[in-house]
Amino acid sequence: MATSGFTNTHRLFLQAAISKRLMTEATALDLYSQDNFSDFVGQLNEGLNSVELEFRRAQDEVSGAFVMALFDAIVMADDEAFCISSTAALHEAGKLKNKENKPLALSKKDAESLLDRFVKDQWLIRSAAGAYSLSMRSLLELQTYLKETYDDQIQECTLCMEIVTKGQRCVVAACSCRLHNHCAGTYFGNMNKPVCPTCSSAWTGRTLIGLSDRTAAPSTVRRRRRRREDGGAEVGEDGGQDENGGDEEEDA
Incomplete structure (x- = not known):
């Protein structure tokens, strides 16, 4: 410097x-x-x-609201997909509101331009199939924000304790074990019959976190449910309880 x-x-x-x-x-x-x-x-x-760093000043309420909405949709994506489709991303743009809870006008063209800018600035990654996910820059620079905002929704690698949005998970639904692909490769490298480092179940490596670069994300925004801090029933983003404990699906 x-x-x-x-x-x-x-x-x-x-x-x-x-x-x-x-x-x-x-x-x-x-x-x-x-x-x-x-x-x-x-x-x-x-x-x-x-x-190659810069201290920037920004006054664009729309772009700030849009990127936060995208982060929320990506982190909360159903089944730990940790990505959303371009259709779903544009749908999020149409739901933006300001601090006074009034709609923010953002055209489809402007939303597409912002998505391109977020990718160019390395806040998001766009896969070959057109799915948007968090970049390494976002995971590193916004690590504290992501952990504080999403708490038990964000996943950490059991071995290196860093955030993982692409990798493998245990086949046992109740097990918390999540691994980066490279961490799994190192850990299981010399095992004839790999087992989960947390619960000792057989590890297949086929139960994944995130989608492959050539797998298209769902066209709808489907979020996991948040749990109340008091440990009660799961609630949706609007605070309404889901009678079946299921996921909330929004049309894109």
Whole structure:
């Protein structure tokens, strides 16, 4: 990282920004608490340029709401698919609302442009079959947000304890074991009869998390149900209880 003009003030501000991931302009100004904030950010980005990072300011409520809606649909995808189709992604764009719960106008063309931008900026990955999933950048930079927001819905690899959205899972539905493909390959490499590291059931490697790059995602948004914090019955996103304990399906 370039050090010319890069002071301890820049370093402290950068540490705070990294810990928060995202912050409002008011929070950023409180952290800096001096004049010439634009010049300060310019110096900060000069120092970050050598490691291909940038401190950005954004005012686009629509794109922010859209990417959060996409993240929610991907993380909550039924049967741990951790991806959604382009049709389902565009359907999410049509449901966007602002903080006042009023609809946000986003045309299909604008939604498609934003999807292209999210892929270009490496927040999302688009598979050969047109399915959108979380990128490595999202999993690394938004790890704290994802774990805090989705808690028991997000999955961690039993071996390396990092988030896993593509990999293998135990054939026993009640078992919590999830593995990255590379972790599974290393762990089971010398076993003639692989068994689950958690429950010791036979491990086939054919029960998957996520979809293969050439498998199309469902055209409808189908979410897993969230559980109440008190451990009660499962509830849907609208707070309504599902009499059968099943999944909620929304037409795309």
